Amino acid sequence: MNSPDESKHWDKTSRLMITMMSIWFFFGFVIHMFVNQLNTIKIFGFPFGYYMAAQGSLIVFVAMLFWFAKAQDKIDRESGFAEDE
Amino acid sequence: MTAQATSRGGDFTSNLGRIYGIYTGGFAAFIILVAILERAGVPNQILGYMFVGFTVLVYAFIGIVSRTVQVSEYYVAGRKVPAFYNGMATGADWMSGASFVGMAGSLFLLGYDGLAFVLGWTGGYVLVAVLVAPFLRKFGAYTVPDFLAARYGGNTARMLGVMVLLACSFTYVVAQIFATGLIAQRFLGMDFVVAVYVGLLGILVCSMLGGMRAVTWTQVAQYIVLIVAYLVPVVILSAKKFGLPIPQLTYGSAIAEITALEQSFVAKGLATEAVMAAKAHTTPFNSYSPANYFALILCLMVGTASLPHVLMRYFTTPSVRDARMSVAWSLLFIFLLYFTAPAYAAFSKLEVYSTLIGKNVADMPAWVFTYGKLGLVTICGKAADSVATITAACQALPGHAGVLRLQDFGINTDVVVLSTPEIAGLPYVIAGLVAAGGLAAALSTADGLLLAIANALSHDIYYKMIDKNAPTARRLIVSRVLLVVVAVAAAWTASKRPADILAMVSWAFSLAAAGLFPALVLGIWDKRTNRAGAIAGIIAGFGLCLFYLVVTRYFPGHGAAYFGMSSLLNPVTGAPLVDVAKALAAPNGMETWVAGTHPLASKVGWFNMNNISSAIFGLPVGFIVMFAVSRLTAAPSQELQDFVDNCRRPRGGTIMEEKTT
Numbered sequence: 001m002n003s004p005d006e007s008k009h010w011d012k013t014s015r016l017m018i019t020m021m022s023i024w025f026f027f028g029f030v031i032h033m034f035v036n037q038l039n040t041i042k043i044f045g046f047p048f049g050y051y052m053a054a055q056g057s058l059i060v061f062v063a064m065l066f067w068f069a070k071a072q073d074k075i076d077r078e079s080g081f082a083e084d085e
Numbered sequence: 086m087t088a089q090a091t092s093r094g095g096d097f098t099s100n101l102g103r104i105y106g107i108y109t110g111g112f113a114a115f116i117i118l119v120a121i122l123e124r125a126g127v128p129n130q131i132l133g134y135m136f137v138g139f140t141v142l143v144y145a146f147i148g149i150v151s152r153t154v155q156v157s158e159y160y161v162a163g164r165k166v167p168a169f170y171n172g173m174a175t176g177a178d179w180m181s182g183a184s185f186v187g188m189a190g191s192l193f194l195l196g197y198d199g200l201a202f203v204l205g206w207t208g209g210y211v212l213v214a215v216l217v218a219p220f221l222r223k224f225g226a227y228t229v230p231d232f233l234a235a236r237y238g239g240n241t242a243r244m245l246g247v248m249v250l251l252a253c254s255f256t257y258v259v260a261q262i263f264a265t266g267l268i269a270q271r272f273l274g275m276d277f278v279v280a281v282y283v284g285l286l287g288i289l290v291c292s293m294l295g296g297m298r299a300v301t302w303t304q305v306a307q308y309i310v311l312i313v314a315y316l317v318p319v320v321i322l323s324a325k326k327f328g329l330p331i332p333q334l335t336y337g338s339a340i341a342e343i344t345a346l347e348q349s350f351v352a353k354g355l356a357t358e359a360v361m362a363a364k365a366h367t368t369p370f371n372s373y374s375p376a377n378y379f380a381l382i383l384c385l386m387v388g389t390a391s392l393p394h395v396l397m398r399y400f401t402t403p404s405v406r407d408a409r410m411s412v413a414w415s416l417l418f419i420f421l422l423y424f425t426a427p428a429y430a431a432f433s434k435l436e437v438y439s440t441l442i443g444k445n446v447a448d449m450p451a452w453v454f455t456y457g458k459l460g461l462v463t464i465c466g467k468a469a470d471s472v473a474t475i476t477a478a479c480q481a482l483p484g485h486a487g488v489l490r491l492q493d494f495g496i497n498t499d500v501v502v503l504s505t506p507e508i509a510g511l512p513y514v515i516a517g518l519v520a521a522g523g524l525a526a527a528l529s530t531a532d533g534l535l536l537a538i539a540n541a542l543s544h545d546i547y548y549k550m551i552d553k554n555a556p557t558a559r560r561l562i563v564s565r566v567l568l569v570v571v572a573v574a575a576a577w578t579a580s581k582r583p584a585d586i587l588a589m590v591s592w593a594f595s596l597a598a599a600g601l602f603p604a605l606v607l608g609i610w611d612k613r614t615n616r617a618g619a620i621a622g623i624i625a626g627f628g629l630c631l632f633y634l635v636v637t638r639y640f641p642g643h644g645a646a647y648f649g650m651s652s653l654l655n656p657v658t659g660a661p662l663v664d665v666a667k668a669l670a671a672p673n674g675m676e677t678w679v680a681g682t683h684p685l686a687s688k689v690g691w692f693n694m695n696n697i698s699s700a701i702f703g704l705p706v707g708f709i710v711m712f713a714v715s716r717l718t719a720a721p722s723q724e725l726q727d728f729v730d731n732c733r734r735p736r737g738g739t740i741m742e743e744k745t746t
Contacts, residue, residue, distance in 0.1 A: 006730065006734070009733075009734065010733055013733070014610075017215050017216070017610075020211065020215045021215065024208060024211040024212070024215075027208075028204060028208045028211075028382060028386065029379055029382065029383075032204075032369075032378075032379070032382075033375070033379075035197070035369045036369065039367065039369075042341075043337070044334055044337035044338070045337030045338040045339075045340055045341035046337040046340060047340075047367050049369065050197055050200075050340070050367045050369075051337075053197065053200040053203070053204055054200055054203060054424065054427045055333065055424050055427075057204060057207075057208070058203065058204070058207050058420050058423065058424050059420075059424075061207050061208055061210065061211055061416060061420075062207075062413070062416050062417050062420050064211065065210065065211060065214050065412055065413035065416050066410075066413045066417075068214060068215060068409065068413070069214070069406070069409040069410045069412075069413050072219075072409060073406050073409070076406075076734075076735050076736075080736070081734040081735055081736045082406070082735055082736060083404045083405060083406060083735050083736055083737075084736075
């Protein structure tokens with residue numbers, strides 16, 4: 001069986017995965033289901049629903065991946081499973 | 086010899102910033118030189134040849150100096166590509182000729198619904214980073230089937246992986262070579278078939294001698310060319326028209342103007358309510374139904390996370406940590422192009438709406454005829470090759486007043502990017518730059534795909550399945566021979582101009598998604614998934630996806646008659662696209678291997694699902710079968726479960742060890 005350290009590491013990794021997948025699902029799908037409602041708002045001339053699909057969600061994806069790389073590395077380090085530099 | 090090669094590699098990787106800095110500066114100087122030559126009166130065609138010739142020579146030079154005789158250099162670039170540069174290489178690997186030239190045009194034609202591609206091809210990287218790539222890097226695979234073989238104990242899983250890989254990569258590489266031919270034909274006036282084989286040489290010289298190592302460093306160079314070429318015209322256009330060189334912000338006002346013009350067209354009778362309902366730029370779901378829109382996003386995202394030529398880029402980083410960082414960099418570099426594409430579409434549409442629609446047919450601007458002569462712009466249903474042709478064509482339409490209406494105008498998706506320099510009134514040097522960028526995009530993707538295919542054949546089939554004791558030298562020779570064979574086969578196929586090639590590329594995503602994603606994800610995240618489950622799941626998921634594609638496209642009559650498929654629905658009106666009963670009764674109703682001209686081809690399906698998102702059936706079936714069969718059969722051995730644990734922890738080096746001599 002796995003040692004407690006290993007289980008803890010994988011629990012934390014799995015939790016981070018669920019968080020990331022939830023954000024991904026929200027910005028990849030859920031928010032675009034409300035495109036008609038969002039389009040009534042205008043920013044810089046863009047209808048907001050259109051803006052989210054053309055730029056907003058993309059910016060979130062980029063930012064979340066940089067954050068993910070840091071967060072997962074932190075989990076690895078705290079559990080002692082990170083690679084040597 | 087080995088030590089020398091390593092130390093040279095070390096020097097090279099520690100000087101990357103300087104080397105690519107000089108390269109970028111040299112490229113800028115070259116653009117200025119061509120601009121000066123243009124002023125001096127050198128003809129455009131020579132300038133075009135200079136652009137393409139110079140860039141291809143640079144790629145060839147990098148390809149040749151990166152040659153290698155080491156297996157790990159050949160397959161994974163020695164695993165010393167820094168995250169940042171691997172991100173650039175992945176950007177070039179990922180963005181195909183069609184992305185570069187055609188994506189903005191699709192957004193022009195589809196409006197909001199085209200954003201499914203933008204979302205799908207970026208959001209997929211979240212899945213790559215979180216679910217798949219770092220774990221494959223830890224395992225230390227050379228190819229994606231390597232992982233399947235190790236995790237699911239044996240060559241059956243490996244063979245299935247190779248099959249899926251070939252199915253989704255080969256048509257894709259044919260399309261890339263096709264794109265190089267088209268670009269060379271349009272910009273250099275070369276014969277298409279000659280251009281295809283010249284493109285083939287350009288691809289081979291980059292990949293054959295140095296494998297992954299050479300492809301990596303050329304792809305970085307190609308990324309720089311393609312992103313500069315994509316951004317420059319639209320940045321200048323934005324600065325000229327809106328006084329701000331940030332097209333991604335200024336196209337908001339272009340969209341507002343487009344919407345206002347659309348409303349005025351209806352008021353002035355230049356477009357009917359029905360035409361406008363189907364074409365309004367920011368109105369969602371007028372090209373795809375909401376279900377199709379979201380299914381397409383899902384299939385593109387999951388496909389992205391399963392395409393072997395993308396995943397294998399993350400095998401080249403020095404560590405698992407770098408693999409994660411590298412996915413983030415990749416997405417940033419890809420994002421730069423994809424969030425600019427809608428700006429191209431909006432500026433181009435504004436140009437068409439404000440200078441063409443509502444004007445006299447006799448007064449069209451010059452660029453309409455430039456592209457009309459190539460058959461890429463149509464007016465009143467005829468290619469706009471001269472004023473006389475289109476005037477006659479419009480007069481032939483009943484009730485046409487000689488004023489261009491919205492429905493009279495047709496444009497090929499490639500024109501949007503290609504015509505922007507001309508619309509912005511920029512000199513030819515910028516058009517040459519765009520050609521070099523499109524070529525860089527097509528060549529780099531072709532390199533990555535060819536390597537993925539040749540590596541699967543040489544490493545997975547020849548080395549792992551046929552001759553496990555093959556010495557290194559022979560393995561590398563086999564790899565190179567197979568690379569040339571696959572490349573020539575792809576170029577030959579492209580030179581025949583297969584009609585369905587573009588449709589097939591969009592299928593690659595669904596095939597990869599349904600065939601590989603469940604096995605990769607469950608292989609890492611579910612220890613209980615075993616060999617029997619994986620094999621059953623891959624066959625069920627991939628099989629169903631392929632069945633749906635082939636039946637809806639090539640056997641639509643049989644689909645409707647025997648497999649319960651019905652006509653797809655018009656997304657705006659909800660009416661069926663075709664009368665299935667009538668089409669089946671026609672003499673050609675049950676014809677097989679029908680071309681796109683068959684009335685039912687790609688217009689029938691289950692649950693109104695377009696076949697471009699066919700993984701929407703194969704993907705869940707693959708997951709369910711894999712999960713269920715695994716639960717019904719014995720758990721994987723303790724050894725395999727330990728293997729999964731090992732993949733999950735970054736520490737401790739790769740699992741798969743390569744013999745080095």
